[in-house]
Amino acid sequence: MPDAMPNGAARGSGDAPNGAARGAAGAPIRAAGCVLWRRSAASSVPSASGGDGLEIALVHRPKYDDWSHPKGKLKRAEDALSGAVREVAEETGMTCTVGPELPTVRYLVGDRPKEVRYWAAEATGGAFTPNREVDRLLWAAPDTARRYLTQDRDKDLVAALLSALPRMGDGR
Numbered sequence: 001m002p003d004a005m006p007n008g009a010a011r012g013s014g015d016a017p018n019g020a021a022r023g024a025a026g027a028p029i030r031a032a033g034c035v036l037w038r039r040s041a042a043s044s045v046p047s048a049s050g051g052d053g054l055e056i057a058l059v060h061r062p063k064y065d066d067w068s069h070p071k072g073k074l075k076r077a078e079d080a081l082s083g084a085v086r087e088v089a090e091e092t093g094m095t096c097t098v099g100p101e102l103p104t105v106r107y108l109v110g111d112r113p114k115e116v117r118y119w120a121a122e123a124t125g126g127a128f129t130p131n132r133e134v135d136r137l138l139w140a141a142p143d144t145a146r147r148y149l150t151q152d153r154d155k156d157l158v159a160a161l162l163s164a165l166p167r168m169g170d171g172r
Contacts (some may be wrong), residue, residue, distance in 0.1 A: 016122065028106075029114040032084035033071020034121035035161040036096060040168075048167055056145040056158060057123065059091050060136035066150035067138070069157060080117040091134045094126035102160040104155045118157055120164045 016131060036057035059069045070091040074083040081098065088096050099120035106115050128137040143160060146155045 006032065008074055025126060026112070028079070029112055030074045031069045031071055031114060032074060032080040032090050033069050033116060033117040033120070034084050034119050035069050035102060035122050035157050036088055036094060036121050037161060037165075038093060038123040040060060040139075040141075041059045047109050054140060054142060054162075055139040056093055056161065057094070058140060058148055060138070061133060062135045063133070064150075067148045069118065069127070070134075071118070077118060081119065084117065084119055084121070086120060088128070092123075092126070092137055093128045094123045096121035096123050100164045102157055102164060105157070107153060118160075120161050 010142060037056050038057075040053040042057050057070065059070050062065050070088045072083070072087040072091070073123050074080060078086075085096065088094055099122065102113060102118040102120055104117050106113060108114065130136065138148065146158050149155045149158070
């Protein structure tokens, strides 16, 4: 994401809309993503950093030198859920099982509103390959993920994921 301004809005052209995502002039930029999670291979012991062996995927975008959840602008006529799953695959190489919808995040990109719908999603397979858009993938415990995430609005989604997991029949 571009640098945050004091009011939480983003500045810069890094998330400037493309024709497919922008719609009518002044309409919100539509985007979607997932807070992607998995159980750590060593999850038999509760984690001191929160999440009891849960790890959250964070992507590093070299263009902005930031850490975020996988997300991106929707293609023309693409529904948000399909776009979220597509973005997870494109940015992380992972397949996933989608769970509950998480809070929608709204902010400004320049003078345009942007609306990003998110879902909780469990990683079910795949492998990361660095590319031009995302050069690193980090799996981190929730507290560590909060420290890495560049934008406060992305940090809030970690708490939303942890609250949503019991509703997913996660056994906790």
